[in-house]
Amino acid sequence: MRIIIVGGGKIVYYLTKNFISKGYKVSIINKDKEYCELLAREFNSLIVNGDGSKPKYLEEAEANKADAILALTGNDPDNLFICQLAKKEFEIPKSFSVINNPDNETIFKSLGIETIFNTTKLISLLIEQRIDTSDVNNLLAIEEGRVNISQIILRETSPVIGKTLKEIDLPEDIVFGCIIRDEHVLIPKGKTKLLLGDKVLIITLPEKQGEAFAALSGEQL
C-alpha cells in the first residue's frame, strides 16, 4: 500500500510512523519547510515541500503509483481540491479527507470523496456521550456511522443483572458481541447470565443505541 499524506501538523509524524510499521510506503507533501526537514531526518520516506493542491507536487510525491491519498490540511476547499486532483489526474483509487466545517460532509460526499473524517462532529459526539453517562462508551462507528459498537458497564441500577440473555427483553436490531468479565472474554450464548460489573459489547444501529443503553443500564439517555 502506498499512501500520500498532504498537510497536517504533528499528526503526520505519528501517522507516518504507524503506517511504516505496518509496511506501507508513505510519501508526504507539506508546505512547512522546517517540518519537512525534520520528517526527512526521521523517515526514509519521500518528503515533498510544497502545495499539495498543485499537480506538480503530487507528481513529485509519485501520485501515479499511490493507492490512497489523505488530505489533512486545516482548510476544507484545499482538502477537496487535493482529493479531486488525486482522483482525476492521478487515478488514485482511495481518497480520505478531514473536514473542519461539519456541514461540508454532504458536499464532499456528493463530490466524490469516499471517506470523510468530520472532526468537529466526532469530537462533539465523543464529548456528548461522555457527559451523558460515563458507563457507556462508543467504541467504533462502522460504515460512516451506520453501525455502532459500544460498550456498557453493568451497574447496580441495571435491570438485566442476574438474567440470562434469553430472559432479557431487548429491542430489535441489537446484537451482543461479547462480555468482558474481569480479565476474561466470553462469547455470549442464550443461557449466559449477566453479572454486576460486566462490560457488555453491543452492536447496534445508531437509532437503536439509546434504546439499547436504556434496556441494559436502566437509565434513560
Place this chain on the structure above:
Amino acid sequence: MYVLVIGCGRTGAYLANDLSKAGEVVVVIDSKNKSFKNLSSEFTGFTINGDATEIDVLKEGKIDKADVVVVTTNNDNVNAMVAQIAKELYNVSKVMVRVLDPEKEVIYKGLDVMTITATQLLVDRFKEEIITN
C-alpha cells in the same frame, strides 16, 4: 436574469457594476466587508458578507434561484469548491469560474463549468500579436 457573483475583488466588482448597470439582478458575496468598496454607485444589487464555501452563505444568496453563478475569488481551491457546489448540488444552468493557476484548470475536466484563465488569455493574445505581426 439573476446573477450571483462570488468574490468582490477587481474582477467581481467590475462585472457586478456592469451587469447591474445593464439591468440584471446581481448579488455579490465576499468574505471581506471592505471588498464591497470596489462597487460603484451604479451598482444597485445586494451584497452578502460571508464565506461562499459555507452552504448557508450560498443559500442566503439564493443560489437555488440563480441563472448564472460567476466565481471570481483569488483562491483557485475556493473557486473550484464553490463552482462545483453551484453546478453539482444546485444544478445552476450556467457556472463560470476564474482560474488563476493554469495548472489547476484540470480540476474542471468533465464538468459543465466554463473556465476562464486570465494568464492563458494574455499569453495567447501576446503570442498571437508577436508571431502573426
